[in-house]
Amino acid sequence: MRQEQTNLLQGTLDMMILKSLALREMHGLEISRRIDQITKGTFRVKPGSLFPALHRMQEEGWIDSTWGESENNRRAKYYRLTRAGRRQLETETARWSRISWAIAQALETS
Numbered sequence: 001m002r003q004e005q006t007n008l009l010q011g012t013l014d015m016m017i018l019k020s021l022a023l024r025e026m027h028g029l030e031i032s033r034r035i036d037q038i039t040k041g042t043f044r045v046k047p048g049s050l051f052p053a054l055h056r057m058q059e060e061g062w063i064d065s066t067w068g069e070s071e072n073n074r075r076a077k078y079y080r081l082t083r084a085g086r087r088q089l090e091t092e093t094a095r096w097s098r099i100s101w102a103i104a105q106a107l108e109t110s
Contacts (some may be wrong), residue, residue, distance in 0.1 A: 013045065013053050014062075015096060018089040021063060023047065025080035027070055028054065054079060062088050 020026060020034040031054075032045045057063045062085035070076040081089070 011092070012043075014057060015089065015092040016043065016045070017050075017057065018085055018092065021079055021081045021085070022089060025078045027068075027076035027078050029070075029076075031079065042066060044058065055096060057085070060084075060088075061067070 006050055016035045016039070019038070020031045023034070026034065028047070032047075032050055035045050038062055054063065054065075058065060058079075061082060063079045064082050065077050065079045068076060068078050069102055
């Protein structure tokens, strides 16, 4: 049975990227794979969404990057969280917890 893929809600991609990078620094493909893994295939992030988000987040100061070699000996940009990125992850996590609680409450109301 094929699992339905879902588009990320606005603002969710940033949180998923930050959460992925909280583990360790990663290159873009690793970040995409990690998001797929932690959402059990529900969210699949394509390069056309991922790389503009990474660029924007770097401009915000939430992540930093360096060039290195990937596991298959190709040049890759590795991203890592900054202190500001860790604070942003905490802020976004708290915000989404409130939102998901409110939606759950609304759905339970008859």
